[in-house]
Amino acid sequence: METIKVAIADDHKLFRKGVILSMRSYTNIQFVMEAENGNELLEKITEADPDIVLCDLKMPVKDGIEVTKSLAKTHPHIRVLILTMYEDEHFIGHLMDCGAAGYLLKNTDSAEIKKAIMDVKRTGYYLSSFVNRVLVKKNYSKQKFNANLSSEVVISEKEKEVITLVCMEFTATEIAQKMNISARTVEAIKDRLMERxxxxxxxxxxxxxxKHQLID
Incomplete structure (x- = not known):
């Protein structure tokens, strides 16, 4: 299995060490650097060249938002997972817009941190149930993107319903039950939309x- 290189930035040394220790059993995840603030992280990032950064939201010198913006410009291949003690909806949309790959609470257990790291490595993003709820609830796209009428995307009501339920984390089987269609039909609709x-x-x-305001 491919080794995933991870950096962690947090101004609390005990927290940093605790995260690293809790992940020790996952041999494919290697911590290649630590930093106690955003400035130190950015100074060391090129040499360490991690795949993913676990970054505290609130740090001295440079906070997680500044780090995310900076890395999106200078090292776009490095993905940032934000760590925070606060389940704050106000930060979610802004952080994702800045280039964050996901948002984790500091009371998250090691299994979820591992899942987040693996998802980000595989897909570029980790959408926890909390982040999904916030993005759907606030309709983040309508706040951050302007519709382009020249390239308007048109979908059917059935396709729209499938997408909405996917955004709400329902499985194909659950979507099929809600829409009174087969799970195979749901998968076919998803496959058609992904290809399109x-x-x-x-x-x-x-x-x-x-992004294209396809859900209400």
Whole structure:
């Protein structure tokens, strides 16, 4: 299995060490650097060259938002997972717009951190149930994107319903039950939409739907 290189930035040393220790059993995840603030992280990032950064939201010198913006410009191949103690809806849309790959609470257990790291490595994003709820609830795309009438995307009501339920994290079987159609039909609709929109998975479908305001 491919080794995933991870950096962690947090101004609390005990927290950093605790995360690293809790992930020790996952041999394919290697911590290649630590930093106690955003400035130190950015100074060391080129040499360490991690795949993913676990980054505290609120740090001295440079915070997680500044780090995310900077890395999106200078090292776009490095993905940032934000760590925070606060389940704050106000930050979600802004952080995703800045280029964050996901948002984790600091009381998250090691299994979920591992899942987040693996998802980000595989798809570029980790959409937890909390982030999904916030993005759908606030209709993030309508706040951050302007519709382009020259390239308007038109979908059927059935396709719209499937996308909406995918965004709400229902499985194909659950969607089929809600819509009174077969799970195979749901998968066919998803596959058709992913091919049409040029995305590779459900995460890409969710982000495309939000960007192009395909859900209410």
């Amino acid at each position: 929109f040029g995305v590779k998975n459900s995460v890409g479908l969710v982000f495309y739907a939000m």
